[in-house]
Amino acid sequence: MLASLFTEQFSFSKGDSAVVIGLGRFGSSVADALTRLGHDVMGIDRDPELVQVWADMLTHAVQADSTNVNTMRQLGVADFSHAIIGIGSDLSASLMTLMALTELGIKDIWIKALTPEHGKIARRIGAHHVVSPEADMGERVAHLITARMMDFIEFDDGFAIAKIRAPESTHNQVLFDSRVREKFGVTVVGVKRAQTDFQHAVPETRILPDDLLIVSGPTRKIQQFANDTERKKDK
Known part of the structure; x- marks a missing residue:
């Protein structure tokens, strides 16, 4: 591993x-x-x-x-x-x-x-x-434990890519309307839905509650986005 x-x-x-x-x-x-x-x-x-x-x-x-x-x-x-x-x-x-x-x-x-x-x-x-493999793995596991991430890779400059379950604030909305990049400073790169092929994300992509998202951005901002389970949708 x-x-x-x-x-x-x-x-x-x-x-x-x-x-x-x-x-x-x-x-x-x-x-x-x-x-x-x-x-x-x-x-x-x-x-x-x-x-x-x-x-x-x-x-x-x-x-x-x-x-x-x-x-x-x-x-x-x-x-x-x-x-x-x-x-x-x-x-x-x-x-x-x-x-x-x-x-x-x-x-x-x-x-x-x-x-x-x-x-x-x-x-x-x-x-x-x-x-430093042991230290890097320890940090990776910590990120997985403390956030709703399913997988996580961080690069030298603090930029990361993660697989997460779709946060509540994105459910049943297209990406353009949920304003993920504007609110959180991260980019949704792709979406994986059960029994369907991986799809690259575009502004018109609709996110469903059980979707898995591939996101990129600064590590801290991805953590905030991944933990956004309580946030209410903007009216």
């Missing part, structure tokens, strides 16, 4: 390649998910047993020292579009691997941060994206 949260944040184009360094529970899950999404994935780990496990499931699986820039260059790592450092417990190896990747000129480097301090150092060294 942590890895699925991580992969949801990637902005990969179809056919992009990725190297995943560290094939423990987290890294292997990310590598597997990216493979299933159709990307070429090389997995690298020092542990020959882990490499053997994933040898038939990834495009390439290699036993190597990822902290050695010459080894990484010989493996062709510089040719990959994206790099994900999922090293699970060795802070030094994680940062040394990051330095090797920056020296190779990788344009998009993601790193799993073991601590907040690790994340800060990683950004200074050259990581383009820092992810």
